[in-house]
Amino acid sequence: MTFKCRHCTENLNDHILDLGHQPPSNNYLSKDQLNLAEFTYPLKVFICSKCGLVQLPEFLKPEELFTKNYAYFxxxxxxxxxxxxxxxxxxxxxxxxxxxxxxxxxxxxxxxxxxxxxxxxxxxxxxxxxxxxxxxxxxxxxxxxxxxxxxxxxxxxxxxxxxxxxxxxxxxxxxxxxxxxxxxxxxxxxxxxxxxxxxxxxxxxxxxxxxxxxxxxxxxxxxxxxxxxxxxxxxxxxxxxxxxxxxxxxxxxxxxxxxxxxxxxxxxxxxxxxxxxxxxxxKNLKNNAKKIKIQLLNFLLKAKDNNELVVGYGAAAKGNTLLNYCGINYDLLELIVDKSKSKQGLYMPGSHIPIIDLAKLEEIKPDKLLVLPWNLIKEISYQQKIFNLYTAIPKLQLHK
Ligand SMILES: [Zn+2]
Incomplete structure (x- = not known):
């Protein structure tokens, strides 16, 4: 199947990154949905050789993605x-x-x-x-x-x-x-x-x-x-x-x-x-993404070996792309905390990691926090001074 550029209608032949098949990033699941089939779609990025627009083919319509349950406030x-x-x-x-x-x-x-x-x-x-x-x-x-x-x-x-x-x-x-x-x-x-x-x-x-x-x-x-x-x-x-x-x-x-x-x-x-x-x-994007995957998996495996508890911070949509591309499930990252009430009690699409109330953090006392919305690291570092905060992108890093 050949896709066409959404701006100039040229055929899209060149892909720059393939992140595998993934569920829609904002399709957070309820407990009941965990027992049902979950649909995934190719997450493969193309560049138009004529106009240079970098794009994903339209597998899902906006009406399917931005539903009444859309959880981003x-x-x-x-x-x-x-x-x-x-x-x-x-x-x-x-x-x-x-x-x-x-x-x-x-x-x-x-x-x-x-x-x-x-x-x-x-x-x-x-x-x-x-x-x-x-x-x-x-x-x-x-x-x-x-x-x-x-x-x-x-x-x-x-x-x-x-x-x-x-x-x-x-x-x-x-x-x-x-x-x-x-x-x-x-x-x-x-x-x-x-x-x-x-x-x-x-x-x-x-x-x-x-x-x-x-x-x-x-x-x-x-x-x-x-x-x-x-x-x-x-x-x-x-x-x-x-x-x-x-x-x-x-x-x-x-x-x-x-x-x-x-x-x-x-x-x-x-x-x-x-x-x-x-x-x-x-040309370097694919290899750089792979490096991040290896670093993150090593980090989580090492923590498991040392009996350290790593908890995810922030059930952001971008976190789903990262976790699903890296093949990380709830066995490697058991919990994610989030302050948004609309996500608490739900599960991350694909990885099925449970999302719980941020307020539980003090009780759980994790050894390390993996911050998924790295773009908010300053704000989060300020609020969570007592924890060791890590981000995975652009490379695995501890924020002191
Ligand atoms: Zn084009």
Missing amino acids: SSTSSSWCQHAKSFVEKAIKKLNLNKNSKVIEIASNDGYLLQYFIKENIPCIGIEPTKATALESRKKGIKTIEEFFNSKMANSLEKVDLLVANNVVAHVPNINDFMKGICTALKNEGLASIEFPHLLNIVKYTQFDTIYHEHYSYLSLIAFKQIALHANLDIIDVEEIPTHGGSLRVWLAHKNTFLISNNVNKIIEIEKSLKLTSIEGF
């Missing part, structure tokens, strides 16, 4: 809320937003970001297809449309001064239509701010665990610029930000309405030098 992470707060302050100044302005956020989750616009009396609307998070968002007083964003629905919206879309472009199979919708939603002088994990860091720091079925695309600025232009949007500026292991915040506007900052070309030149739009730029 953005507000759970205090550092992510802080990030949102600083963005809102910056955006209000940059765009001179006031009570007459209009703001929309696509994939507004539980209102982690729009709550700060509400506090400033700036009218805003959230678009969020998953029921549980949309409900939380409404509790914060945010008008929330419970739908997937696309060009058709964009036509029915009032045009906005600012459109925010953080960590969602990668989640969209029909990326061309999504970008077309953004173009439609913006006022003539309106701006869109889009954040996504930068492909450059995924390669540089072997962040292969950010690859899972929900993430259909892995974006370089070069590939994203082409996709934006195809939708009549210019990338007018770009910032490198530390979230999710290194992301880009890209500012977009209608074509030929604003001057384009030098920052755009600067990053494009770096990407060119690393050959991020051809298979050549990814």
